[in-house]
Amino acid sequence: MNAVLKQKKAVFGLVIVALLCLTALLAPVLAPNDPAARVGRPHQPPSTEHVLGTTKMGRDVFAQFVWGARSSLAVGFATGLAITALGTLLGLFGGYFGGRTDNALDLLTNAVLVIPNIPLLILLASFAGKVGPVAIMTIIALTSWPWGARMTRSQTLALRNREFVVAARMIGEPSWRVVFVEILPNLLPLIALNFVGSVIYAIVAQTTLEYLGFGDPLNVSWGTMLYNAQNSSAIIVGAWWDIATPCIGIMLVGLGLSLVNFTFDEIANPQLRSGPALTRWLQLSNRRKRLSRSGS
Numbered sequence: 001m002n003a004v005l006k007q008k009k010a011v012f013g014l015v016i017v018a019l020l021c022l023t024a025l026l027a028p029v030l031a032p033n034d035p036a037a038r039v040g041r042p043h044q045p046p047s048t049e050h051v052l053g054t055t056k057m058g059r060d061v062f063a064q065f066v067w068g069a070r071s072s073l074a075v076g077f078a079t080g081l082a083i084t085a086l087g088t089l090l091g092l093f094g095g096y097f098g099g100r101t102d103n104a105l106d107l108l109t110n111a112v113l114v115i116p117n118i119p120l121l122i123l124l125a126s127f128a129g130k131v132g133p134v135a136i137m138t139i140i141a142l143t144s145w146p147w148g149a150r151m152t153r154s155q156t157l158a159l160r161n162r163e164f165v166v167a168a169r170m171i172g173e174p175s176w177r178v179v180f181v182e183i184l185p186n187l188l189p190l191i192a193l194n195f196v197g198s199v200i201y202a203i204v205a206q207t208t209l210e211y212l213g214f215g216d217p218l219n220v221s222w223g224t225m226l227y228n229a230q231n232s233s234a235i236i237v238g239a240w241w242d243i244a245t246p247c248i249g250i251m252l253v254g255l256g257l258s259l260v261n262f263t264f265d266e267i268a269n270p271q272l273r274s275g276p277a278l279t280r281w282l283q284l285s286n287r288r289k290r291l292s293r294s295g296s
Contacts, residue, residue, distance in 0.1 A: 013259030016252055024069035031063035035220045039063075043232075043239040053241040056232035064220055065245050071221035075133050075206050076253070080199030082141040084148055088184075088191055091152025096160050096179050106153070113146040121205055125214035132216045133206075140205050148194040155190055159183050196261040200254055207250060222246035 023030065033039065038058040039050070046053045052061035094105035124139050159165060160183065168178045209215055210223025217224060225246040229235075234242035 007263045009259045010263035013256040013263075016256030017260070020069060020249070020253060020256070021073060023066050024073050027066040027070055031060070031066045033060070033063060035059065035063040035067040036218075043234070043237060043242065045239075046241055052245050053239070055228060055242055056234070056239070057228075061225075061241055061245050064225055065222075065249060068221045068225055068246065069249060071133055071219060072203055072206065072223065072249070073253070075137055075221070076199045076203035079137045079140050079144075079202035079206075080195050082137065083144050083198040083202065084191060084195040086141065087145040087148025087194060088152050088187070090145070091149040091154075092156055092179050092183065092187075094149070095153040095156025096175070096183065098160075102153075105149070109146045109149050109153075112143065113150070115143075117143055118205070118208060121209060122212065122214070125209050132219060133221070136206050136209055136215065137202075139209075140202050144198065144201060144205070148198065151190060151194060152187060155187055156183060159186055193261060196257050200257050200261070203250065203253055207246075222249050 036059060039060050040054040040058050042054065042056045042058050044050055044054040044058070050060050050062065052065060054060060055064070090105050090109070094102040094109075120143050121139055124143070125136075165178060165182050168182050173182075206215075206221070207223040207226065210221060211226045211230070213227060215221070215224055215227065217227070223246075226243060229239075229243040229246075232239070232242070234240070
């Protein structure tokens with residue numbers, strides 16, 4: 001964690017995500033009224049009374065934004081956790097035990113991996129009809145774990161024959177302890193990378209499904225806000241605030257998590273840390289130029 005906090009971009013990303021999560025937690029305080037209640041005129045522009053304006057139905061956009069953050073962030077983080085846990089477990093077991101176990105899990109992973117995720121999500125959602133947040137979480141989690149499983153499996157294959165793992169097996173350590181105590185801690189940067197990427201994907205996938213009309217219209221989220229804005233032709237009538245507000249929320253979550261994701265990527269792959277290396281190279285190059293000038 002110290003390595004993450006030393007990176008300015010990671011700290012900036014964590015601050016963005018923390019502020020959005022705090023906004024979602026404080027929704028009853030920031031917007032105590034019902035977000036579905038009519039409180040103003042249709043498509044009223046931002047003002048002191050309604051800081052982010054109103055929708056076509058006269059609903060306060062700020063109230064919908066903070067309450068929608070609860071649903072979107074909860075689905076994103078819960079689904080990301082489920083995707084990461086499922087992919088990590090399958091990758092660990094397949095990579096460590098090998099043989100038929102690995103072949104079966106690898107076949108299952110490849111079968112799900114070759115299917116385009118978004119069309120599969122739309123197909124499953126169309127069969128289910130209007131789906132709530134829990135159903136959306138389940139659909140996304142069951143179709144989005146293969147990437148993390150492949151990544152975890154490849155690293156487990158590289159670690160299972162390392163000296164400390166072989167030594168643990170030779171002294172009689174049970175397989176579960178070798179997997180979870182010896183191998184798993186060495187995969188934490190990779191797991192964190194997988195989790196952050198899964199959260200971003202889950203929020204985008206949920207927004208996509210709800211924007212296309214497969215979500216529950218009674219559940220307030222950033223996706224249903226976009227769906228309602230589209231149905232009310234917000235862009236055509238000039239009510240830019242109706243569609244810009246949820247878009248900015250999704251953009252900020254993606255920006256914050258991406259900055260954290262870049263840091264985890266650099267921890268997992270030190271070769272990507274080009275910033276310090278480039279600085280040292282420039283300093284060395286300038287020093288050589290000064291020496292050559294003084295010698296001439």
